[in-house]
Amino acid sequence: MENEAERYNFIQKISGLNKTDFAASLGLSKAYGYQIATGRAKAPRQSLKRLALEHRINLNWYLYGQGEPRASEEASVELLELEAAAGRGREVEDYVKKRTLRLPLALIAPYQADKLKAVYVAGDSMTGANIYDGDVAVFYPGLIQGNGIYVVSVENALLVKQVEFDGPGQSITLVSANAAYGPQRYSGAELEDIRIAGRVVACWHRV
Numbered sequence: 001m002e003n004e005a006e007r008y009n010f011i012q013k014i015s016g017l018n019k020t021d022f023a024a025s026l027g028l029s030k031a032y033g034y035q036i037a038t039g040r041a042k043a044p045r046q047s048l049k050r051l052a053l054e055h056r057i058n059l060n061w062y063l064y065g066q067g068e069p070r071a072s073e074e075a076s077v078e079l080l081e082l083e084a085a086a087g088r089g090r091e092v093e094d095y096v097k098k099r100t101l102r103l104p105l106a107l108i109a110p111y112q113a114d115k116l117k118a119v120y121v122a123g124d125s126m127t128g129a130n131i132y133d134g135d136v137a138v139f140y141p142g143l144i145q146g147n148g149i150y151v152v153s154v155e156n157a158l159l160v161k162q163v164e165f166d167g168p169g170q171s172i173t174l175v176s177a178n179a180a181y182g183p184q185r186y187s188g189a190e191l192e193d194i195r196i197a198g199r200v201v202a203c204w205h206r207v
Contacts, residue, residue: 001065002065003039004036004039004042004043004062004063005036005037005038005039007061007062007065007069008036008037008043008062009037010069011051011055011057011062011069012037014069015055019033019034019037020033025050025054025055026043026047026050026051027046027047027050027130028043028047043062046130048062048063049107049202049203050205052104052106052107053104053107053204053205054205056070056104057069057070057106058070058106059106059109060106074102074103074104074105075102075103075104075105075108075113076100076101076102076103076113077100077101077102077103077108077113077116077117077118077138078098078099078100078101078116078117078118079098079099079100079101079117079118079119079120079136080097080098080117080118080119081097081098081099081120082097082119082120082158101118101136101204103118103138103202103204107138107202107204108138108201108202111140111201111202115140115141116138116139116140116141116201117138117139117141117198118136118137118138118139118204119136119137119139119151119158119160120134120135120136120137121133121134121135121136121137121160121203122134124178124180125161125176125177125178125180125181126149126160126161126162126176126177126178127177127178128176128177128178129149129162129177130203131149131160131177131200131203132205135203135204135205136203136204137151137160137200137202137203138200138201138202138203138204139151139197139198139199139200139201140198140199140201141197141198142198143198143199143201144196144198144199145199146165147162147163147164147165148162148163148199148200149161149162149163149199149200150163150196150197150198150199150200151196151197151198151200152174152194152195152196152197153194153195153196153197154174154186154193154194155193158197159174160200161174161175161176162174162175162176162177163175163196166187170187171185171186171187171191172185172186172187172191172194173185173186174186
């Protein structure tokens with residue numbers, strides 16, 4: 001198999017799903033799946049994550065033809081047993097239970113597992129970014145690189161939100177990926193109540 005289109009079709013066949021259901025399993029429409037299958041489009045990043053997680057595909061094989069189709073390597077990430085609300089927010093416990101979560105190595109690449117942490121997601125305010133209630137958000141503590149999706153502590157609540165920065169120390173706006181939730185802007189003394197735990201680098205959709 002010399003290209004992504006051929007590999008996409010191969011995965012669809014071994015999945016046991018028809019073309020429509022296979023595309024849906026990757027968060028794609030049948031029409032967009034057809035575009036990938038015929039080499040006219042590339043799978044978006046979120047679909048690549050689903051290939052790795054739900055179909056256990058080695059993304060190095062899918063993208064570059066290197067290695068075997070099935071991913072076998074896993075990595076251990078520290079899971080904080082509390083919920084980061086993608087909604088109204090929930091209180092953060094002072095002492096958090098921790099356990100180890102096994103995730104496909106391809107899901108978190110190129111980051112090192114021992115540098116990452118994860119939290120459960122509760123709520124529906126980030127569904128437009130394909131982050132759903134019950135998912136696990138994997139984040140890089142201390143990593144702040146411009147606007148993006150972060151795990152944020154606001155007073156006694158831990159949130160998963162799109163963060164928009166308006167200049168160093170000026171203001172921060174927390175934006176939801178769901179029209180039912182309005183943006184929240186913080187400035188001045190309000191910024192003292194906000195701590196950015198880290199940037200979300202992957203999301204594990206639990207089934």
